[in-house]
Amino acid sequence: MVVVAGLVATPVAVIVMSIVDPTPQMWSDLWDTRLPGMITDTVTLLVTVVAGAVIVGTGLAWLVTAYEFPARRLIGWLLVTPLAVPGYVAGFVWLDTLSGPFGPRGARTIWLCAATMILTLYPYVYLFARASFRTQGSDARDAARTLGLGPVRTFFRVAFPLARPALAAGGALVTMEVLTDVGTVRLFNVSTVADGVLRVWFGTGSRDSAAELATTLVVTAVALVAIERGLRRGARYSTRATTRPMVALPLGLGGRAGVLAGTLGVLALAVGIPVVRLVAWSQEARRNGATATVAGGLWHHLSSTLVVATLATVTCIALGTTIALLVRRRGVAGRLISRVSSLGYAMPGPVVAVGAVITLAAFDRTGILPDGSVLVGSLVGLVFALTVRFLAVGLHGVESGLDQTPASTVASARMLGAGPVRIAWSVEIPAARTAILAATALLMIDLMKELPITLLLRPFGFDTLSVWVWQATSESLWTQAATPSLAMIAIGMVAVGSLLAALERGAEMAS
Amino acid sequence: MVEKTSPKPLKSRLFLRFFVVGTLAATATACGGGSDDSDDARSVTVYTGRHYGIEPVFEAFTAATGIKVRFTAGSDPELRERLVAEGDNTPADLVMTADAANVELAAAAGLLASVDSAKLTNAIPEELRSKKNEWFALSRRLRVVMYSTERVTEPPTTYAELGDEKWSGKLCLRPSTHPYTQSLVASMILNLGSDTARAVVDSWVANKPLYINSDTDILKAIAAGDCDVALANSYYLARLLAEEPTTPVAISWPEQDGSGAHVNVSTAGVTAAASNPDEAIELLEWLATEGQSTFSDANFEYPADPNVAPAEVLLSFGEFRADLAAVRELGRLNPDAVELLSRAGYE
Structure with a gap:
């Protein structure tokens, strides 16, 4: 496992090592010019988007778990679907849409960029919060209400604090997405540090200078996660395993109308309007005969996407679960492995892509592989690079599930003589199953949307949907990007659907 | 190539379903997609940062010469980084860029070979190729x-x-x-x-x-x-x-x-580590001569060779x-x- 963690960390290490030989000139030039603006933009965007995503995600999750209203299950499912809309797709659709009322100048602001990002990222929080509210069960809420707390105070005093590990997991994902995004921000002329990494790298051709800047991002991300963990230290969030499942409370007419308006409003903005516009564009593209690329038609791109996303998801979940279980057993060593192997998630995709190319190409040069085969540009190499970037999603997802495994159950199993493997297999993994499934769906969605790594490392003639979108959008051919965008959203919807179906089954079995 | 990762056998039908579907699809793609490269066919591999309208150009080249073109599109600087990392192992024979600065950076990094070809030097004016002929502009x-x-x-x-x-x-x-x-x-x-x-x-x-x-x-x-x-x-x-x-x-x-x-230029240069240098030069020469109009007109650019007439719509823009x-x-x-x-x- 140490070897695996080491392998996964190597591409990041290749980049971070640049700090050993710093280039002070680059830093003083940057400080005189763009760095202050980059820091302001990054902090503003991060605070706005994380706060927005936590408020929207937690609020919606509480509404759909704690209250009864028409079409609750369907809406509960649909509210996850904005996750299926890649940020760069939401970005170009909204930029075009907002340019109407706000004008092209007014649309390119950090606030509208943040709003677009909140709409695509809040489901990270929603998904974890919803799972957490469900496992909390009704007991705590009902006790709070018996003691005279109103619905709002119940939420803030009981449900919200109990859900904190889940919110932290969701919030951490949003933080990483914002810190590493280079697609959406550029559309809105927002100059973040991640964007600055690419500016420095592409503008000066100096990989080392860019790597130093990228390293500051990793350090920031690690520090933020560590601070959050520090604040939570010592607290326990699990309740008794025999808790009753959450029973939704009925609402009055006004309450139902309010809840419906809120949830459907968010859905219309996050999915409805983008899909309507994309459908119109894809029909225009069909009229112009732009329905395929040189690699093939829709089916080719769809199957490429599914193959890559599936292989990388399975790898990330298998490794993530193993590492998460180790963390619980090995203390400091396990935690170190866990932190090190999730660093890739704190780096912008293009930087990880280059780190992975350097690592894989060095391996290819050793000549260990059978004659003529190389990892760069192979499916194995691509899956490796994607694992480097996204292992953290599997790892943190599984960890948040294990955190809620009652410690007493594990202790009982140990007293009855079960070994660590048996405990993992019979107690911990089943208890964390819901979280593992959630992580699986998130990974499928994240991986299907992924662009920079796939673009640089894909095998010849193996073009995914995101590559198709890139080919069209990099030439501002928005209409041609519509069909693959819709296909990605469709895959995402299926992933969300099977996830939620599994979660329902899990909830039924638990009761 | 199919990766057979062996995941921990998690007890979930969902994982199993994902995995089976994925593996089947991977196998199908591997068999259906890339395995028809017969060994005796001549081919050339291209990294291209200029990807708009490039497919019909390569098709025309294959029709004219019988040489197959395999290419990957990406952004200029990232493809350059990949080329640097791959070194002698690179599959790329020819690099194409959408801008003069990026190709010059590649040449300065020693990634491109000097090409000695009268066809090229006759067609492309001196100002539109590097001093050591490591890259050639194909369109303006x-x-x-x-x-x-x-x-x-x-x-x-x-x-x-x-x-x-x-x-x-x-x-x-x-x-x-x-x-x-x-x-x-x-x-x-x-x-x-x-x-x-x-x-x-x-x-x-x-x-x-x-x-x-x-x-x-x-x-x-x-x-x-x-x-x-x-x-x-x-x-x-x-x-x-x-x-x-x-x-x-x-x-x-x-x-x-x-x-x-x-003036900025679309360019191409043969890689220093090309395993098919002859085919790469042939493609480069074709793009600079017979293929000039096909290449330039595909994106309404001005041909690099001043003796080749630009696309009709460009004539309306006047002389300059x-x-x-x-x-x-x-x-x-x-x-x-x-x-x-x-x-x-x-x-």
């Missing part, structure tokens, strides 16, 4: 002043005039993240000197330009009345006119009494003077241009 892309024919009667005739106060709030520019902006400023540093170039960029910034990271959208912004004057590449207007012939936007050729309109002398210097001056843009506060 002019970065010019675009203006609204509805609202502007006297369009700017130099790049500096875009900084005139009368264009305050009416100017559209592409952000400095883009190589087209960087290369233009690099040419201004060469032609005007650093100080004057800086003063010009300062005057643009003082006009509070609307930065749009897409030439197409810049032209649409002019048509929509969001700006009156802008900088964009010539072929974007040709493309837009092909779709919307009544678009009220026209070109004002800049610097016609001086250095000429800024082009700044060929700067092309080879764009790579060298690119870092200076990036620095200047940063200091001027150009977004």
Whole structure:
């Protein structure tokens, strides 16, 4: 496992090592010019988007778990679907849409960029919060209400604090997405540090200078996660395993109308309007005969996407679960492995892509592989690079599930003589199953949307949907990007659907 | 190639389903997709940063020569990094870029081989290939002043005039993240000197330009009345006119009494580690000769060979003077241009 963690960390290490030989000139030039603006933009965007995503995600999750209203299950499912809309797709659709009322100048602001990002990222929080509210069960809420707390105070005093590990997991994902995004921000002329990494790298051709800047991002991300963990230290969030499942409370007419308006409003903005516009564009593209690329038609791109996303998801979940279980057993060593192997998630995709190319190409040069085969540009190499970037999603997802495994159950199993493997297999993994499934769906969605790594490392003639979108959008051919965008959203919807179906089954079995 | 990862056998039918579907699809793709490369067929592998309209060009080449083209499209700098990392193991025989600076950086890094070919040196003027013939321009892309024919009667005739106060709030520019902006400023540093170039960029910034990271959208912004004057590449207007012939936007050729309109180039060069150098040179020669029109017209660019007629729509843009002398210097001056843009506060 140490070897695996080491392998996964190597591409990041290749980049971070640049700090050993710093280039002070680059830093003083940057400080005189763009760095202050980059820091302001990054902090503003991060605070706005994380706060927005936590408020929207937690609020919606509480509404759909704690209250009864028409079409609750369907809406509960649909509210996850904005996750299926890649940020760069939401970005170009909204930029075009907002340019109407706000004008092209007014649309390119950090606030509208943040709003677009909140709409695509809040489901990270929603998904974890919803799972957490469900496992909390009704007991705590009902006790709070018996003691005279109103619905709002119940939420803030009981449900919200109990859900904190889940919110932290969701919030951490949003933080990483914002810190590493280079697609959406550029559309809105927002100059973040991640964007600055690419500016420095592409503008000066100096990989080392860019790597130093990228390293500051990793350090920031690690520090933020560590601070959050520090604040939570010592607290326990699990309740008794025999808790009753959450029973939704009925609402009055006004309450139902309010809840419906809120949830459907968010859905219309996050999915409805983008899909309507994309459908119109894809029909225009069909009229112009732009329905395929040189690699093939829709089916080719769809199957490429599914193959890559599936292989990388399975790898990330298998490794993530193993590492998460180790963390619980090995203390400091396990935690170190866990932190090190999730660093890739704190780096912008293009930087990880280059780190992975350097690592894989060095391996290819050793000549260990059978004659003529190389990892760069192979499916194995691509899956490796994607694992480097996204292992953290599997790892943190599984960890948040294990955190809620009652410690007493594990202790009982140990007293009855079960070994660590048996405990993992019979107690911990089943208890964390819901979280593992959630992580699986998130990974499928994240991986299907992924662009920079796939673009640089894909095998010849193996073009995914995101590559198709890139080919069209990099030439501002928005209409041609519509069909693959819709296909990605469709895959995402299926992933969300099977996830939620599994979660329902899990909830039924638990009761 | 199919990766058989052995995941921990988690007890979930969902995982099993994902895995089985994935493996089946991977097998299907591996068998259906790439396995038809018979060994005796000649082929050439290309990394291309210029990916728009490139497919029909390669198809025409294959039809003419029987040589198959395998290519991967990406962004210029990332493909260069991949080339550096791969070293001698690179599958790439030919590198194509959409900009002169990136290819010069690749040449400076020793990634490209010097090519000695009379066909190439006869077709491509000296200013449009590197001094050691490591790369050759295949087409010219002019970065010019675009203006609204509805609202502007006297369009700017130099790049500096875009900084005139009368264009305050009416100017559209592409952000400095883009190589087209960087290369233009690099040419201004060469032609005007650093100080004057800086003063010009300062005057643009003082006009509070609307930065749009897409030439197409810049032209649409002019048509929509969001700006009156802008900088964009010539072929974007040709493309837009092909779709919307009544678009009220026209070109004002800049610097016609001086250095000429800024020229950037689409280029190609044979890699130093090419395993199919003969095929790569053959493709390069074809692109520079028989394939000139096919290559250039696919994207409404001007052919690099001055003796080849440009696409018909380009004739309507009229005659102009082009700044060929700067092309080879764009790579060298690119870092200076990036620095200047940063200091001027150009977004």
